[in-house]
Amino acid sequence: AQSVTQPDIHITVSEGASLELRCNYSYGATPYLFWYVQSPGQGLQLLLKYFSGDTLVQGIKGFEAEFKRSQSSFNLRKPSVHWSDAAEYFCAVGLNTNAGKSTFGDGTTLTVKP
Amino acid sequence: EAQVTQNPRYLITVTGKKLTVTCSQNMNHEYMSWYRQDPGLGLRQIYYSMNVEVTDKGDVPEGYKVSRKEKRNFPLILESPSPNQTSLYFCASSLYGQGNGELFFGEGSRLTVL
Numbered sequence: 110a111q112s113v114t115q116p117d118i119h120i121t122v123s124e125g126a127s128l129e130l131r132c133n134y135s136y137g138a139t140p141y142l143f144w145y146v147q148s149p150g151q152g153l154q155l156l157l158k159y160f161s162g163d164t165l166v167q168g169i170k171g172f173e174a175e176f177k178r179s180q181s182s183f184n185l186r187k188p189s190v191h192w193s194d195a196a197e198y199f200c201a202v203g204l205n206t207n208a209g210k211s212t213f214g215d216g217t218t219l220t221v222k223p
Numbered sequence: 224e225a226q227v228t229q230n231p232r233y234l235i236t237v238t239g240k241k242l243t244v245t246c247s248q249n250m251n252h253e254y255m256s257w258y259r260q261d262p263g264l265g266l267r268q269i270y271y272s273m274n275v276e277v278t279d280k281g282d283v284p285e286g287y288k289v290s291r292k293e294k295r296n297f298p299l300i301l302e303s304p305s306p307n308q309t310s311l312y313f314c315a316s317s318l319y320g321q322g323n324g325e326l327f328f329g330e331g332s333r334l335t336v337l
Contacts, residue, residue: 113265115265118263143325143326145326150330150331151330151331152227152313152315152328152329152330152331153266153313153315153326153328154328155325155326158325199265199266201266208254208273208319209254209256209271209272209273209279210268210271210281211256211268211271211326212268212282213258213265213266213267214265215263215264215265216265
């Protein structure tokens with residue numbers, strides 16, 4: 110069965126600093142990969158997704174992620190964090206063999222210091 | 224406005240009292256899914272539906288039922304709720320499924336079972 114690991118439960122960065130959130134997956138083939146963001150009291154919103162092609166994908170709000178097959182990783186990055194980026198971030202895997210199943214990581218909570 | 228609507232948003236109930244959480248989407252999506260979110264556990268898939276009258280179990284289906292009689296609606300039924308079903312529940316929809324695209328989430332339903 111597929112799995113998703115987000116090694117960092119909580120990350121704190123200063124406003125204006127760069128950010129990298131880690132995501133590792135376990136799956137026998139190349140999955141579809143997603144990053145979602147959840148602001149307090151809200152549902153999840155898609156930041157970006159990877160299906161195939163260019164391994165560096167751009168998303169909304171200035172985020173990007175890079176798919177590295179050799180490392181089974183899909184890390185999320187942002188060059189300069191804004192206070193409004195404080196939220197919980199989820200990496201997720203979808204399967205090309207079963208479009209119905211979805212697996213989410215446990216999430217990483219981002220705190221932004223002024 | 225494209226949206227996924229869940230009701231109720233907040234509910235406190237007692238053990239054994241049947242309840243239904245409704246979910247409706249106005250985007251003509253074929254795929255709908257239910258998740259529960261618990262601290263430190265991320266989102267876990269309960270049930271999903273690829274289309275009308277087609278439902279399947281996710282990772283944690285025990286104690287839940289679903290039905291998909293109409294394309295827009297996907298209610299989650301707790302026949303005999305227990306305290307371990309206290310959680311934050313999210314409904315999501317997608318055009319064809321997590322394996323094919325973005326999930327759109329409702330704002331969540333916080334359920335407390337006493």
